[in-house]
Structure formats: structure tokens, C-alpha cells
Amino acid sequence: TMMTVRDALNSAMAEEMERDQKVFIMGEEVGDYQGAYKITKGLIQRFGPERVRDTPITEAGFAGLACGAGFMGLKPVVEFMTFNFAMQAIDHIVNTAAKTLYMSAGTISCPIVFRGPNGAAAGVGAQHSQCFAAWYMSIPGLKVVVPYDAEDARGLMKAAIRDPDPVIFLENELLYGESFPISKEALSPEHVAPLGKALVMRPGSDVTLVSFSKMVGECKKAAEELAKEGIDAEVINLRCLRPLDRDAIAASVRKTNRIVVVEEGWPQAGVGAEIAAMVMEDAFDHLDAPVERITGVDIPMPYAKNLEDLALPKVADIVRVAKRVCYK
Amino acid sequence: MMIDVPIPFVAHRIDPPSQTVETSKAEIVDMFTQSYLMRRLEIAADVLYKGKFIRGFCHLYDGQARSISHWSPYDREAVCVGMEAALNKDDAIVTSYRDHCTHLGRGGTPLEVMAELMGRIDGASKGMGGSMHMYKRDAHFFGGNGIVGAQASSDWSPYDRTPIGAGLAFAMQYEKKPNVAVAMYGDGAANQGQLFEALNIAALWDLPLIYVCENNHYGMGTAIAKSAKSPEYFKRGDYVPGLKVDGMDALAVKQAIKFAKEHCVSGKGPIVLEMDTYRYHGHSMSDPGSTYRTRDEITGIRQERDPVERLRKLIVEHELLDTAEIKAIEKAQRKIVDEAVAAGKASPEPPVENLMKNMNQIMDNVVVRGVDSEARTHLTEAYGVK
Numbered sequence: 189t190m191m192t193v194r195d196a197l198n199s200a201m202a203e204e205m206e207r208d209q210k211v212f213i214m215g216e217e218v219g220d221y222q223g224a225y226k227i228t229k230g231l232i233q234r235f236g237p238e239r240v241r242d243t244p245i246t247e248a249g250f251a252g253l254a255c256g257a258g259f260m261g262l263k264p265v266v267e268f269m270t271f272n273f274a275m276q277a278i279d280h281i282v283n284t285a286a287k288t289l290y291m292s293a294g295t296i297s298c299p300i301v302f303r304g305p306n307g308a309a310a311g312v313g314a315q316h317s318q319c320f321a322a323w324y325m326s327i328p329g330l331k332v333v334v335p336y337d338a339e340d341a342r343g344l345m346k347a348a349i350r351d352p353d354p355v356i357f358l359e360n361e362l363l364y365g366e367s368f369p370i371s372k373e374a375l376s377p378e379h380v381a382p383l384g385k386a387l388v389m390r391p392g393s394d395v396t397l398v399s400f401s402k403m404v405g406e407c408k409k410a411a412e413e414l415a416k417e418g419i420d421a422e423v424i425n426l427r428c429l430r431p432l433d434r435d436a437i438a439a440s441v442r443k444t445n446r447i448v449v450v451e452e453g454w455p456q457a458g459v460g461a462e463i464a465a466m467v468m469e470d471a472f473d474h475l476d477a478p479v480e481r482i483t484g485v486d487i488p489m490p491y492a493k494n495l496e497d498l499a500l501p502k503v504a505d506i507v508r509v510a511k512r513v514c515y516k
Numbered sequence: 517m518m519i520d521v522p523i524p525f526v527a528h529r530i531d532p533p534s535q536t537v538e539t540s541k542a543e544i545v546d547m548f549t550q551s552y553l554m555r556r557l558e559i560a561a562d563v564l565y566k567g568k569f570i571r572g573f574c575h576l577y578d579g580q581a582r583s584i585s586h587w588s589p590y591d592r593e594a595v596c597v598g599m600e601a602a603l604n605k606d607d608a609i610v611t612s613y614r615d616h617c618t619h620l621g622r623g624g625t626p627l628e629v630m631a632e633l634m635g636r637i638d639g640a641s642k643g644m645g646g647s648m649h650m651y652k653r654d655a656h657f658f659g660g661n662g663i664v665g666a667q668a669s670s671d672w673s674p675y676d677r678t679p680i681g682a683g684l685a686f687a688m689q690y691e692k693k694p695n696v697a698v699a700m701y702g703d704g705a706a707n708q709g710q711l712f713e714a715l716n717i718a719a720l721w722d723l724p725l726i727y728v729c730e731n732n733h734y735g736m737g738t739a740i741a742k743s744a745k746s747p748e749y750f751k752r753g754d755y756v757p758g759l760k761v762d763g764m765d766a767l768a769v770k771q772a773i774k775f776a777k778e779h780c781v782s783g784k785g786p787i788v789l790e791m792d793t794y795r796y797h798g799h800s801m802s803d804p805g806s807t808y809r810t811r812d813e814i815t816g817i818r819q820e821r822d823p824v825e826r827l828r829k830l831i832v833e834h835e836l837l838d839t840a841e842i843k844a845i846e847k848a849q850r851k852i853v854d855e856a857v858a859a860g861k862a863s864p865e866p867p868v869e870n871l872m873k874n875m876n877q878i879m880d881n882v883v884v885r886g887v888d889s890e891a892r893t894h895l896t897e898a899y900g901v902k
Binding site for chain 1: 644653658876
């Protein structure tokens with residue numbers, strides 16, 4: 189069976205709303221408009237305006253409101269039309285949602301999912317094209333989920349909603365319409381994917397390609413290219429950046445002795461920087477080549493098509509760098 | 517018994533409640549007892565802070581003109597006790613960092629406050645929160661917030677936590693409970709954008725939310741005339757009804773909160789209450805509170821409007837207690853505070869293993885890194901644990 193990421197997210201939310209009355213959705217255009225990207229399509233018709241709340245364009249207001257509702261035991265699923273706009277609300281995400289459990293000695297929890305598209309879309313310019321993964325994964329108290337395909341989207345969304353902690357759920361606009369095969373198991377309403385566990389998408393023995401979200405697809409394509417040249421790449425889909433499955437990364441490096449981390453975000457203090465440090469800590473003796481990072485170019489996103497193309501990692505970049513660490 | 521509050525309510529887009537308040541001897545005596553306890557507790561905290569038993573910020577809530585750190589010295593005991601006289605513990609409160617007395621009002625103990633200030637295990641938050649982060653979940657008290665305006669509460673500070681209050685109110689409505697949420701903030705936070713965002717949503721959705729603006733006339737050292745184009749905070753909800761209340765008069769506060777709760781629970785949406793108060797202390801322990809106002813101003817307020825003294829006068833005027841009985845109450849409260857201070861000092865610091873507890877509720881796959889690569893989840897010698 190095939191399923192789009194959009195339908196995977198939509199069905200996962202609908203099932204969780206069916207399962208638990210305390211789950212509700214709020215955000216800009218989630219109701220009558222059916223979602224800016226149609227992720228909440230049909231939900232207001234099915235669950236009513238009490239549980240699918242259209243908000244004004246006031247991110248700080250509704251993110252803070254969701255925190256208060258979470259404190260009281262409700263389970264808000266908050267859509268940011270894009271994570272660029274979540275910057276308006278980051279005070280509540282960091283200072284309210286992430287820290288209150290710790291500050292209250294475990295007495296007040298904040299079971300929220302903050303979700304929406306993150307990272308570069310296409311041709312939308314600098315203020316709408318950035319990856320916030322590294323920001324959120326640095327915050328203790330948050331969990332950060334980064335699905336790639338439909339199976340990830342369903343299993344991880346259901347897990348995120350059921351999880352009693354605040355979860356940042358970073359989707360990718362360009363993947364919403366993409367169809368992926370989905371297993372019968374993942375279609376079960378009871379199926380949830382574990383948070384904090386990476387997935388080996390393709391086993392290999394020569395080099396490890398680690399990535400998340402859209403870049404997993406690019407790594408898979410790169411692995412196919414590399415196979416033609418006799419290099420057997422292992423592709424790891426992180427699925428979750430906090431907790432980060434460092435054991436899975438280290439285990440792969442112990443096997444391949446080489447690692448390339450691929451992300452769309454900026455290089456400095458990025459996801460790849462963190463993983464490079466982890467590999468040093470966990471598997472230094474197993475490395476036969478320096479850890480390589482492939483990242484977005486260290487600039488605000490340009491608008492012009494030719495320059496935008498140059499600003500983001502491509503399959504050819506992954507192939508080139510993978511060969512470099514294999515000394516080929 | 518019926519008592520007229522002297523200063524009239526001023527209303528915005530609503531008919532004000534009566535100035536005649538129904539009360540009882542027991543209630544007035546209890547208000548006096550509570551507010552006296554709060555006053556003594558803040559005085560004791562002042563002493564502890566100066567004795568270096570309390571770290572960081574400390575904002576006192578009482579009204580003495582003494583110097584404190586960044587706790588909230590203010591004289592708003594009347595707001596606390598008056599508010600609690602009209603609410604029950606199923607109503608929710610979120611406040612600013614000036615939270616010591618709110619914690620007591622919600623049924624927290626003096627020891628919980630004192631031990632938290634000193635970072636000890638018997639504190640309201642087991643020493644994890646500190647002065648600005650006390651919570652009492654079973655009484656629906658959601659802190660204690662250091663970010664002014666996020667609760668929609670605090671007299672200064674750059675943050676506002678009012679949206680949290682709107683969320684508490686949302687939950688009341690969602691679960692169809694006959695309760696309200698109170699979001700407290702100060703005149704400083706009253707200018708924050710979040711406050712207006714949350715109020716707009718609360719009004720759109722008729723959320724049972726009471727905004728309580730404690731106007732002590734100074735956001736840190738900035739007089740309201742320098743920070744607010746309109747200092748009529750009760751009107752600043754525009755389309756939302758408001759009421760200006762003498763925040764130094766516990767009975768007026770009680771009447772206003774009772775009125776506001778009825779308004780909210782009947783489905784009419786939020787309301788803004790401006791509590792006119794004063795802060796005797798500086799903004800915090802590091803502020804002598806004398807560079808931006810005169811001594812005469814402070815002395816005048818203490819003599820004319822002090823909330824604890826007003827309750828005492830009420831007791832004397834109506835002959836509710838004799839002098840010996842009043843003295844006995846004061847003595848008992850001072851003893852409670854002395855004991856709380858002693859017990860707080862004796863309370864142990866939190867155990868080292870608490871350092872890495874409660875980051876998440878579900879810790880599956882969560883690895884907490886210590887200061888070096890070998891200090892993960894299980895504490896190592898780096899933390900003095902074998």
C-alpha cells in the first residue's frame with residue numbers, strides 16, 4: 189500500500205483524537221480552511237470546532253495558551269503554519285513547555301505537540317527557508333521528532349501525541365505530497381513508533397550516511413549511486429533528534445568506520461556538528477577517516493533558482509563526499 | 517456582617533459591583549492572620565537574603581521600604597488574601613515571579629516557601645525552582661514565572677505569561693468546569709504583546725479568564741507614566757470589561773474577584789481587574805527603592821493604605837477582637853515564620869541524583885549528558901557520586 193506523508197499525518201491525528209478526548213488541534217487555518225497545507229483536512233468536519241480551533245495570527249498567544257491547557261491535562265496539537273513563525277512563540281516553547289516539569293520537581297507536565305513544516309521549501313526566500321532542528325535539539329526538556337516517510341509520519345505522530353512531554357514535530361513541506369510504501373503494521377491504529385530510535389533504511393558496510401527528514405531520501409539515492417561504483421553505504425534515518433539514538437550511530441560507525449552527516453540546516457553548531465562530536469566520543473578508535481558534514485551553505489537562503497539550488501545539499505554532493513571519506 | 521469599602525470601584529464596559537461587601541468576623545480575622553503571616557514571611561526572607569541564605573533573585577511581596585533583591589517586595593498581601601476569599605482551589609492561578617504569597621494563599625506552607633528560597637528539599641519545588649518558581653499542582657497553582665507577561669503577570673520584566681492563564685481557562689471551558697483561571701501580572705508586563713494576544717483569543721472564545729493587573733506604579737524603577745501611554749490598565753482590554761479596585765483593601769479585592777468569577781463562569785468571557793497597590797521595597801533585593809521616588813511617598817502610603825494595618829483597624833473598629841487577642845495572633849504568626857525559617861535552614865539540599873531527574877516524564881532512550889563524555893545518565897565522580 190502507498191500513502192502520502194500528508195495522509196499519514198492526517199490519519200494519525202484523527203485516530204488519536206478518536207482515542208483520547210483530551211487531544212485537540214489548534215493553529216492558524218487548521219479548521220475551516222482545512223490547513224494551510226491540508227494536513228488537518230476534514231478534521232473540523234469530523235470533530236467539530238471545539239476540538240479543531242482556528243486561532244488568530246498570534247503565535248505567542250496560542251502557543252502559551254496551549255501550554256496552560258497542557259498543564260491542566262489536555263493534550264494540544266499545535267500547528268505552526270511553518271516553523272519560521274514559531275520564532276514568535278519560542279519563549280513559550282523553551283521557557284514554559286520545556287522547563288516547567290523540571291522546575292516544578294516533576295509535578296507539572298506539558299504534554300504538547302508543536303508541529304508544522306520546517307526547513308527550506310522552494311522559492312520562498314530567506315525568511316521562509318530555514319531548518320530549526322539544531323535549535324530545538326539543544327533544549328533539555330523537549331523531544332524533537334523528524335519524520336521522513338509516511339511510516340515515520342504515522343508512527344511518530346501517534347507516539348508524539350501519546351507522549352506526556354512536549355514534542356517538537358518537524359515536518360517538511362516538500363514531502364507532504366510524496367507517496368511511500370506503508371506496512372500493514374503501520375496502518376494499525378495501535379501502532380506507535382518509539383521515540384529516540386533511529387532506523388537503518390539500507391544496511392551497508394563501507395560508509396555510514398546519517399540524516400533526517402527530506403535528506404534521508406537524498407541519502408538513499410546517493411547510496412544507489414555509490415553502489416554502482418562498488419561502495420556499500422549504510423543509510424540511517426535518525427527519526428528523532430532528541431533523544432538522539434547515539435548508540436545506533438556508533439554501532440554503524442564501528443561497522444563501516446566512516447561517516448557522513450547530511451542536513452539542510454546551517455553548518456555552525458548544527459546537527460552534523462553535534463553528531464561529529466558524538467562520534468568522537470563514542471567511536472573515535474573506529475574511524476578510518478575524519479567525520480564529514482554536508483550542510484546547507486552558511487548564508488540566508490537566496491531567492492534566485494540557480495543560487496537556491498547551490499545553497500542546499502544534493503545527491504551529487506553526498507556521493508562526492510562519501511567517496512572522499514572512502515579515499516576513492 | 518456588611519462592610520462598605522471606602523474607595524469606589526471604577527468600571528469599564530460593565531456595571532460595577534456593590535461597595536457593600538458581605539463578610540464575617542471569621543473571614544476578617546482570617547484575612548488579617550494570613551496577611552500578617554505573609555508580611556512576616558517576606559520580612560524574614562529579607563533578613564535571610566541579606567544573610568546570604570538565599571541566592572539569586574528575590575522579589576518580596578510586602579510593603580516595607582527596605583532593600584531587597586529581585587523578589588517582589590510589595591504590599592499586596594491584600595490582593596492575595598482577598599483573591600483567595602473569593603476563589604476555591606479548583607480555580608487556577610498563574611502569576612509572575614513575585615509568587616511567595618500566592619503560594620501561601622493557595623495553601624502552601626511557610627516552610628515550603630522558606631525552604632524553596634534557600635534551595636532545600638522541603639521547598640515547594642524541592643529546591644529546583646527557587647524564588648520565582650513555586651508551584652502547587654493539587655491547588656491548581658501553576659507558578660511562579662520568571663518571564664514577565666507569559667503568565668500575564670509581574671510588575672516588570674520583559675516577559676508576560678498571560679497566555680498560560682488563557683490556556684488554564686481554555687481547559688476549564690473544554691472540560692465544562694464551573695471554574696476560572698486567574699492570570700496575574702504587573703504594570704510592567706501590562707505593555708507586553710503576549711498579553712493582548714491572549715486577551716484577544718480569550719475574548720473571541722469567551723474563556724473564563726480573570727486578568728489581575730497588580731499596578732504598584734513602578735516597573736522596576738520606571739514609573740508607569742514613563743512606560744504606559746494609558747495607565748488606566750483596567751481599560752486596556754478595550755472590548756473586554758474591566759474594573760479598577762483598591763488593591764490595598766482585601767475586602768474590595770474579594771468583592772471584585774467574586775464579581776469577576778461570576779461574570780466569567782456565566783459564559784461572558786474574560787475580564788480585566790486592575791489592583792491599585794504599592795511596593796514598599798525596591799523592585800528586588802538589590803534595589804534600595806529610593807532613587808526613583810521619595811521617602812515621603814513611601815511613608816505616606818504605609819500610613820494611609822497599608823493592607824495589614826487596614827485589616828487591623830477593621831478588627832478594632834468593629835470590636836471583633838480585643839488587643840490581647842490581636843497580639844496573640846501576631847505572636848503565633850511570628851512563631852510560625854520563625855519555625856519555618858529554622859526548619860528551612862535545617863532542611864537538606866536536594867540529593868545529587870535530582871540533578872538529572874524530571875527533564876522528561878518518559879525517559880526511554882533519553883541520555884542526560886553530564887559535564888564530560890563519560891558522565892551520562894548515571895552520575896559519576898564528577899558529581900561526587902560513586
